[in-house]
Amino acid sequence: MNETDVIIIGAGHNGLTCAAYLAMAGLRVHVVERRKVIGGAAVTEEFHPGFRNSVAAYTVSLLNPRVVADLKLHERGLRIVERRAQNFLPTPDGRYLLTGEGRTQASIAGLSARDAEAIGPFSARLEAIADVLRSFVLRAPPNLVEGFGATAIREAFNALGTANALRALSLEQQRDLLDLFTRSAGDMLDDVFENDLVKALFGFDAIVGNYASPYAAGSAYVMLHHAFGEVNGKKGAWGHAIGGMGAITQAMAHAVRDYGAIIALDAGVRELIVDGDRATGVVLDDGTVLRANYVAASVNPKLLYTRLVPDGALPAPFLTRIKNWRNGSGTFRMNVALSRLPSFTVLPGEGDHLSAGIILGPSLGYMDRAYLDARAHGWSREPVVEVLIPTTLDDTLAPPGQHVASLFCQHVAPELSDGRSWDDHREEVADLMIATVDNYAPGFAASVIGRQLLSPLDLERQFGLLGGDIFHGARPQNQLFSARPMLGHADYRGPLKGLYHCGSGAHPGGGVTGAPGHNAAQVILRDHRAWFA
Numbered sequence: 001m002n003e004t005d006v007i008i009i010g011a012g013h014n015g016l017t018c019a020a021y022l023a024m025a026g027l028r029v030h031v032v033e034r035r036k037v038i039g040g041a042a043v044t045e046e047f048h049p050g051f052r053n054s055v056a057a058y059t060v061s062l063l064n065p066r067v068v069a070d071l072k073l074h075e076r077g078l079r080i081v082e083r084r085a086q087n088f089l090p091t092p093d094g095r096y097l098l099t100g101e102g103r104t105q106a107s108i109a110g111l112s113a114r115d116a117e118a119i120g121p122f123s124a125r126l127e128a129i130a131d132v133l134r135s136f137v138l139r140a141p142p143n144l145v146e147g148f149g150a151t152a153i154r155e156a157f158n159a160l161g162t163a164n165a166l167r168a169l170s171l172e173q174q175r176d177l178l179d180l181f182t183r184s185a186g187d188m189l190d191d192v193f194e195n196d197l198v199k200a201l202f203g204f205d206a207i208v209g210n211y212a213s214p215y216a217a218g219s220a221y222v223m224l225h226h227a228f229g230e231v232n233g234k235k236g237a238w239g240h241a242i243g244g245m246g247a248i249t250q251a252m253a254h255a256v257r258d259y260g261a262i263i264a265l266d267a268g269v270r271e272l273i274v275d276g277d278r279a280t281g282v283v284l285d286d287g288t289v290l291r292a293n294y295v296a297a298s299v300n301p302k303l304l305y306t307r308l309v310p311d312g313a314l315p316a317p318f319l320t321r322i323k324n325w326r327n328g329s330g331t332f333r334m335n336v337a338l339s340r341l342p343s344f345t346v347l348p349g350e351g352d353h354l355s356a357g358i359i360l361g362p363s364l365g366y367m368d369r370a371y372l373d374a375r376a377h378g379w380s381r382e383p384v385v386e387v388l389i390p391t392t393l394d395d396t397l398a399p400p401g402q403h404v405a406s407l408f409c410q411h412v413a414p415e416l417s418d419g420r421s422w423d424d425h426r427e428e429v430a431d432l433m434i435a436t437v438d439n440y441a442p443g444f445a446a447s448v449i450g451r452q453l454l455s456p457l458d459l460e461r462q463f464g465l466l467g468g469d470i471f472h473g474a475r476p477q478n479q480l481f482s483a484r485p486m487l488g489h490a491d492y493r494g495p496l497k498g499l500y501h502c503g504s505g506a507h508p509g510g511g512v513t514g515a516p517g518h519n520a521a522q523v524i525l526r527d528h529r530a531w532f533a
């Protein structure tokens with residue numbers, strides 16, 4: 001008998017979610033994590049003496065309410081608060097947009113009467129589609145299978161269920177759905193709005209973590225992906241976990257341990273053990289061998305199949321395709337310790353706008369140019385930066401009177417060309433990002449007393465995010481829904497028996513959602529019950 005029922009590779013939030021559901025159902029679960037800390041990309045660490053922040057992921061909305069409830073995360077200490085304002089978009093020319101409950105319409109009206117009328121219907125259109133897609137988040141998408149056996153019948157019913165959910169949409173809404181899956185965000189936004197800042201508000205959601213122009217086909221889907229979420233029941237809102245994103249994974253880890261599962265840290269998997277066509281365990285970096293009936297991997301699918309699975313174990317066509325899995329979200333992440341709050345030229349002093357996601361990227365044209373410059377140069381010399389100052393909502397992260405800010409900088413090349421390395425350009429690019437903020441908030445650069453820098457290469461080294469891809473794989477149509485991570489494997493089952501995908505490389509993809517972990521656990525439990533029936 002194996003020493004455990006399930007080995008889970010990776011203690012990111014999806015590995016933990018999967019572990020919690022399986023342990024809750026009575027299975028023996030052993031989570032093995034390469035790093036010395038729990039949480040993967042959802043983690044809080046001290047980055048400068050006395051200053052802590054969410055190291056990578058930094059803002060909450062997509063975390064699934066069902067996962068929160070089932071794992072009793074609130075009872076286990078998680079507290080999520082709303083931003084006092086949702087987004088603030090300053091410009092160098094004195095105009096700004098400030099959105100949030102009760103203020104969006106008025107702020108837009110100050111920029112464009114036409115857009116103030118258009119925003120309600122456009123948001124309602126987006127919300128109607130987001131509602132239907134939300135209903136797909138916690139279930140496996142239809143999986144394409146060959147033959148006419150029991151699996152094919154089950155998948156036919158799954159496809160029917162999906163089609164029925166779509167039928168709840170009117171014909172006009174189905175047209176919107178098609179647009180959102182195929183068109184560029186830029187084209188859709190140009191059709192509806194006239195003001196640059198209003199378009200940039202939505203356009204940012206289309207390029208965040210997406211190394212593409214807002215005019216790239218398919219970017220409208222990325223925009224939609226960021227509208228799925230909610231905070232404390234308020235749809236589309238973004239909030240903050242008190243204590244940073246690590247508070248989410250700490251609460252999850254409590255759940256996992258309370259249900260009796262083991263989490264081993266500093267326990268990287270060197271290789272998957274494969275017997276015939278079945279995954280039967282793992283070999284850790286220190287040579288320890290662990291055997292199990294099932295192995296669930298929460299790591300990037302390309303990392304799993306090209307680095308951990310032994311040569312010759314995979315069907316050749318599968319291996320060829322997964323080698324082409326597209327990674328690289330083109331982001332540079334910084335945390336800065338601040339001696340004081342920034343003051344923006346367009347709205348000086350303190351105020352609710354400092355608790356918002358502050359988007360420095362005042363038009364779709366600016367975002368498009370930023371992408372093209374990054375393609376040519378390696379990074380954009382006029383970058384798009386989102387600034388978030390969590391200490392405006394949370395006094396646990398910095399000494400009194402001082403602050404931390406997350407800078408999420410878009411449009412840097414996943415890998416630099418001409419043999420250049422991110423190791424040689426990290427500091428220079430960080431200076432550029434700080435100077436960019438300083439252009440909008442003079443004095444910001446002087447207030448920075450400590451900084452942590454994560455280039456795409458650093459994200460790969462520290463977190464196993466290949467090419468720095470924050471979502472374990474980009475989101476073109478051929479890497480979404482039934483094709484995530486590959487047609488024929490959308491049901492969380494890998495090409496080897498007993499091997500499952502439980503991380504962001506599976507549907508519904510990236511973000512701190514808990515959904516792939518939840519969905520994979522349901523499939524493993526179904527297989528387990530069938531096996532022992």
Ligand SMILES: Cc1cc2nc3c(=O)[nH]c(=O)nc-3n(C[C@H](O)[C@H](O)[C@H](O)COP(=O)(O)OP(=O)(O)OC[C@H]3O[C@@H](n4cnc5c(N)ncnc54)[C@H](O)[C@@H]3O)c2cc1C
Nearest residue numbers: 010012013014034040041057058059269464504510511512
């Ligand atoms: C810079 C950045 C900013 C982001 N911002 C946000 C945000 O604000 N909001 C949001 O919702 N999402 C955000 N995301 C996306 C989100 O954080 C990720 O999609 C999500 O956390 C991935 O969770 P996961 O559990 O699937 O994988 P991960 O968190 O990547 O966990 C995988 C785990 O596997 C471990 N591992 C790797 N290799 C091995 C091995 N060989 N053996 C054992 N363990 C291994 C890793 O160390 C890691 O702990 C951001 C991500 C990044 C990187």
